[in-house]
Amino acid sequence: MKTLIKKVATAALSAALAASISVTAQAEEKIKVGFVYVGPVGDAGWTYGHDEGRKEMLHKLGDKVEATYVESVPEGADAERVIRKLAQQGHDLIFTTSFGYMNPTLKVAKQFPKVKFNHATGYKRSKNVGTYAARFYEGRYVTGLIAGEMTKSNVIGYVGSFPIPEVVQGINAFTLGLRETNPDAVVKVVWINSWYDPAKEREAAEALIAQGADIINQHTDSPAPVQAAQDKGVLAFGYDTDMSRFGPDAHLSGSLVHWGDYYTDVAESVLNDSWTAKDIWGGIDSGMVKMAPYNKKIPADVVTAAEKARADIATGSLTIFEGPITAQDGSVKVAGGVKLTDGEILSMNWYVEGVEGELPQ
Amino acid sequence: MSLLSQCLQNQWLSSFSLEPRPQESQLLRYLSPVLAIVLTLLSGALIFLWQGQDPLIGLHTFFISPISDSYGLAELGVKAAPMLLCAIGLAICYRANIWNIGAEGQLLMGALVGAWAALQVMDSGSRFSLTFALLAGSFAGLLWALIPAVLRNHFNTNEILTTIMLNYVALNLLLWAVHGPLKDPNGFNFPESALFNDSVTLPIILEDTRLHLGLMFGLLAMVAAWVLLSRTFIGFQLKVIGMDASAGRFAGYKEKKLVYFALLICGALAGLAGVSEVTGPIGQLVPSISPGYGYAAIIVAFLGRLHPVGITLASLLMALVYMGGEMGQIDLGLPLAIGSLFQGMLLFYLLACDVLIGYRVRIKKTVAATAAMPASEGA
Numbered sequence: 001m002k003t004l005i006k007k008v009a010t011a012a013l014s015a016a017l018a019a020s021i022s023v024t025a026q027a028e029e030k031i032k033v034g035f036v037y038v039g040p041v042g043d044a045g046w047t048y049g050h051d052e053g054r055k056e057m058l059h060k061l062g063d064k065v066e067a068t069y070v071e072s073v074p075e076g077a078d079a080e081r082v083i084r085k086l087a088q089q090g091h092d093l094i095f096t097t098s099f100g101y102m103n104p105t106l107k108v109a110k111q112f113p114k115v116k117f118n119h120a121t122g123y124k125r126s127k128n129v130g131t132y133a134a135r136f137y138e139g140r141y142v143t144g145l146i147a148g149e150m151t152k153s154n155v156i157g158y159v160g161s162f163p164i165p166e167v168v169q170g171i172n173a174f175t176l177g178l179r180e181t182n183p184d185a186v187v188k189v190v191w192i193n194s195w196y197d198p199a200k201e202r203e204a205a206e207a208l209i210a211q212g213a214d215i216i217n218q219h220t221d222s223p224a225p226v227q228a229a230q231d232k233g234v235l236a237f238g239y240d241t242d243m244s245r246f247g248p249d250a251h252l253s254g255s256l257v258h259w260g261d262y263y264t265d266v267a268e269s270v271l272n273d274s275w276t277a278k279d280i281w282g283g284i285d286s287g288m289v290k291m292a293p294y295n296k297k298i299p300a301d302v303v304t305a306a307e308k309a310r311a312d313i314a315t316g317s318l319t320i321f322e323g324p325i326t327a328q329d330g331s332v333k334v335a336g337g338v339k340l341t342d343g344e345i346l347s348m349n350w351y352v353e354g355v356e357g358e359l360p361q
Numbered sequence: 362m363s364l365l366s367q368c369l370q371n372q373w374l375s376s377f378s379l380e381p382r383p384q385e386s387q388l389l390r391y392l393s394p395v396l397a398i399v400l401t402l403l404s405g406a407l408i409f410l411w412q413g414q415d416p417l418i419g420l421h422t423f424f425i426s427p428i429s430d431s432y433g434l435a436e437l438g439v440k441a442a443p444m445l446l447c448a449i450g451l452a453i454c455y456r457a458n459i460w461n462i463g464a465e466g467q468l469l470m471g472a473l474v475g476a477w478a479a480l481q482v483m484d485s486g487s488r489f490s491l492t493f494a495l496l497a498g499s500f501a502g503l504l505w506a507l508i509p510a511v512l513r514n515h516f517n518t519n520e521i522l523t524t525i526m527l528n529y530v531a532l533n534l535l536l537w538a539v540h541g542p543l544k545d546p547n548g549f550n551f552p553e554s555a556l557f558n559d560s561v562t563l564p565i566i567l568e569d570t571r572l573h574l575g576l577m578f579g580l581l582a583m584v585a586a587w588v589l590l591s592r593t594f595i596g597f598q599l600k601v602i603g604m605d606a607s608a609g610r611f612a613g614y615k616e617k618k619l620v621y622f623a624l625l626i627c628g629a630l631a632g633l634a635g636v637s638e639v640t641g642p643i644g645q646l647v648p649s650i651s652p653g654y655g656y657a658a659i660i661v662a663f664l665g666r667l668h669p670v671g672i673t674l675a676s677l678l679m680a681l682v683y684m685g686g687e688m689g690q691i692d693l694g695l696p697l698a699i700g701s702l703f704q705g706m707l708l709f710y711l712l713a714c715d716v717l718i719g720y721r722v723r724i725k726k727t728v729a730a731t732a733a734m735p736a737s738e739g740a
Contacts, residue, residue, distance in 0.1 A: 033521075035689075040697065068694065069690070070687060070690045071690065071696075071697050071698050072693060072696075073687075074649055074652040075647060076638070076641050076643055076647060076649045076650055076651065076652060077439065077440075077638055077642035078440075078572070078652065078683075078687075080642065081436050081439075081440075081571075081687070082687050084432075085687065085688070085691055089691055089692070099551065100553075100647060100649065102380055103556065103644065103645065123549055123551075144422070148558045154527065155610075162540070162552055162648075163540060163550070163552075164549075164550055164551050165549055165550055165551075166553065168550075187556075193536045193540075209573075216584060218419070228576065250468075252486075310421075346549060347549045348548040360540050360541065361541065361550075
């Protein structure tokens with residue numbers, strides 16, 4: 001018995017020693033970080049936001065990291081080759097930044113167990129694949145509060161990409177905020193079935209304006225909807241990055257995402273060998289979701305109310321998906337006092353009251 | 362500078378002229394793509410210099426390192442297979458002057474219906490599940506090509522327009538299906554089907570790579586198309602109506618039947634390409650099956666001189682250019698646009714060199730007056 005304990009102790013000690021050696025070895029090394037982008041880095045939206053995060057990481061960690069990116073990688077058969085190539089070329093940490101890379105990322109991760117992968121906006125994880133996403137919907141709720149005060153026609157147009165939970169959460173959170181300040185306002189949604197297609201995004205925005213929308217919100221990656229709103233003399237909310245320069249009169253604010261801190265933290269965790277496959281879903285409190293600057297057009301009391309809501313979301317005293325919430329058909333979807341769990345939010349496939357049209361199922 | 366350009370205009374350009382050859386040059390028909398590739402490589406070297414890269418390292422990264430190991434070579438096959446299948450079908454159409462631009466839509470319908478079939482039978486345990494899915498996909502592509510064939514034969518519509526429009530219809534059908542009936546019930550409403558299991562997945566033909574049976578389909582199609590076009594009467598008829606439709610009619614060839622034949626073959630091959638993508642490297646139905654393979658195949662068909670062997674080489678070259686664009690980003694940090702630039706240059710030079718098939722360059726002994734020859738530059 002004693003020898004067994006001794007053996008175990010020795011084994012544990014040597015394992016700990018080995019681990020500590022590898023920690024120091026790792027710490028002195030430089031790591032290579034790869035990014036796979038779904039759009040061009042100049043899209044001024046989603047991919048641009050990730051690339052800004054990559055630059056911030058490089059800036060903060062200096063010569064401890066090196067970064068590579070591959071842009072406009074199609075979400076079909078090509079993704080696996082690109083991800084694999086990055087792993088094969090000695091990248092220690094790889095971020096795959098679009099939902100469609102989920103299964104390719106998992107396949108490659110299986111072949112390269114030592115490489116760390118982080119996949120954005122997906123739901124499958126493994127030993128060396130973590131996931132991350134931002135609670136954009138928190139910022140969208142705040143934009144909803146503003147929209148309710150600013151609309152005159154009581155119709156808001158919403159340019160949607162794909163009818164997946166992430167986008168539906170945004171529409172619902174926005175509508176909840178909207179009807180908080182203006183119970184008569186409604187939201188019309190147009191789906192363009194693409195993340196990045198400036199021509200379609202613009203067409204969709206124009207169609208919504210023609211249907212009476214005087215504020216355009218978007219869950220697509222280019223600033224085309226903001227530009228359309230500017231040209232037609234209506235208002236808009238941007239997304240991902242501060243899009244105010246594309247429509248200085250139209251752009252009211254927007255739900256921004258800030259990946260820089262997250263990318264820096266993850267790279268650091270690889271440097272000091274503490275990386276694990278986590279599921280990160282950061283919101284306003286973690287600094288991952290921010291608000292774009294408020295347009296001067298917005299009355300001061302509306303800004304104050306919006307900022308208060310933002311602060312309350314950050315402290316947790318305001319929960320967006322807390323009952324009573326009425327579904328589109330008027331039935332009570334969430335009873336008073338009940339908060340939706342993350343799992344329920346992540347699989348959201350229903351509209352709240354105030355959204356018009358049918359959710360494609 | 363202006364003096365130099367004047368010299369160039371006055372003396373250089375006008376001392377060359379293009380004059381029609383009595384007969385098209387067969388040698389240049391095959392040499393022109395080679396010339397285009399050489400010019401593309403030279404221009405590419407200049408672009409690398411301009412980007413501050415060593416041109417040799419640049420060209421090596423783009424054209425050698427993607428295929429420097431067996432995995433890379435296998436990936437070349439994975440990428441080329443769908444373009445090869447589509448381009449073989451298109452070449453049969455184009456030989457007969459049937460301007461099918463719809464390989465993309467036929468491919469998408471093949472993927473959609475093939476994936477539907479795969480999802481229906483994958484849990485049945487039948488040995489024929491994969492065969493069923495492949496046949497269903499090919500048949501769907503064939504039916505999709507039947508529409509423009511009927512429209513052309515019976516309503517005299519222009520197949521260029523109908524096939525292009527049907528591409529968009531097919532894409533929207535795919536999006537509808539993947540957001541609707543074929544969506545993975547356990548997939549949190551994300552737009553993709555369930556993952557296929559092994560019974561409906563194409564076998565891998567090179568271990569530890571993604572090279573699947575789809576490339577074999579492409580190579581078989583190449584051989585079959587070559588036999589068809591050069592050894593059979595129907596191939597002869599196709600070529601005759603392509604060269605002179607009235608001669609074909611005079612000889613009693615049934616043009617309508619030939620239109621059906623060419624379009625349906627092309628549709629079936631493109632459909633097979635589509636179902637091979639979903640049951641091969643992708644492994645499920647997703648909204649983005651093809652980054653434009655059906656359109657790239659048009660380029661491949663012409664780059665390969667509408668000849669099955671040429672098309673095979675051209676599809677490999679096209680695949681290499683795509684992969685080179687990825688390597689350039691990973692290894693040299695060059696923008697994606699450089700890869701697209703190579704594609705553009707290749708086409709541009711091919712079109713430019715093709716002028717030499719019908720025309721020859723004449724160097725004039727005396728420097729002629731410049732104003733008299735403006736037409737020679739545009740020829």
